[in-house]
Amino acid sequence: xxxxxLETALSSGTFVPLTPNTLTTPEALSAEFDxxxxxxxxxxxxxxxxGLVCIAVPIQLEGRVIAAVSLVVTRxxxxxxxxxxxxxxxxxxxxxxxxxxxxxxxxxx
Numbered sequence: 001x002x003x004x005x006l007e008t009a010l011s012s013g014t015f016v017p018l019t020p021n022t023l024t025t026p027e028a029l030s031a032e033f034d035x036x037x038x039x040x041x042x043x044x045x046x047x048x049x050x051g052l053v054c055i056a057v058p059i060q061l062e063g064r065v066i067a068a069v070s071l072v073v074t075r076x077x078x079x080x081x082x083x084x085x086x087x088x089x090x091x092x093x094x095x096x097x098x099x100x101x102x103x104x105x106x107x108x109x
Contacts (some may be wrong), residue, residue, distance in 0.1 A: 006033065021046045040069075041086060051075045055082035057089045059096050063103050069093050 010026040017024050023032055036042045044054035056070035069092050073080050 011101055018048050019046055019050045023047060043082060047076065053080055053082050055085060055089065057093045059093050061097065067094065
C-alpha cells in the first residue's frame with residue numbers, strides 16, 4: 001500500500017526547485033527514498049534552503065515509522081558533516097521509542 005501511495009505521489013505533479021539542489025524528478029526522489037531506506041537516515045543537502053543541511057532518523061513503534069527526529073546545521077563557517085551527529089540522533093530516537101512503548105495502544109500506526 002505504501003509503495004502505491006508513493007508511486008501516486010511521485011507521478012501526481014511537478015516539483016518546484018527551491019534551490020539548485022532540490023530534487024525535481026520522480027526518478028531522483030525515488031532513488032533518494034531507496035537510499036534513505038538502505039541507510040536508515042535522511043539528508044537534506046540544501047534542497048529546501050540554501051545553506052542549511054538536515055539529517056533525520058526515524059522513530060518507530062511496532063515496526064512502523066511514526067515520526068522522525070532531525071537536526072539542522074548551517075553550511076556557514078567550518079565544514080559540516082551532518083553524519084557526525086548520526087549516533088546521537090539514533091540514540092535520541094531509541095530513547096523516544098522506549099518512552100512511547102507503554103502508550104503503543106494509543107498511537108495510531
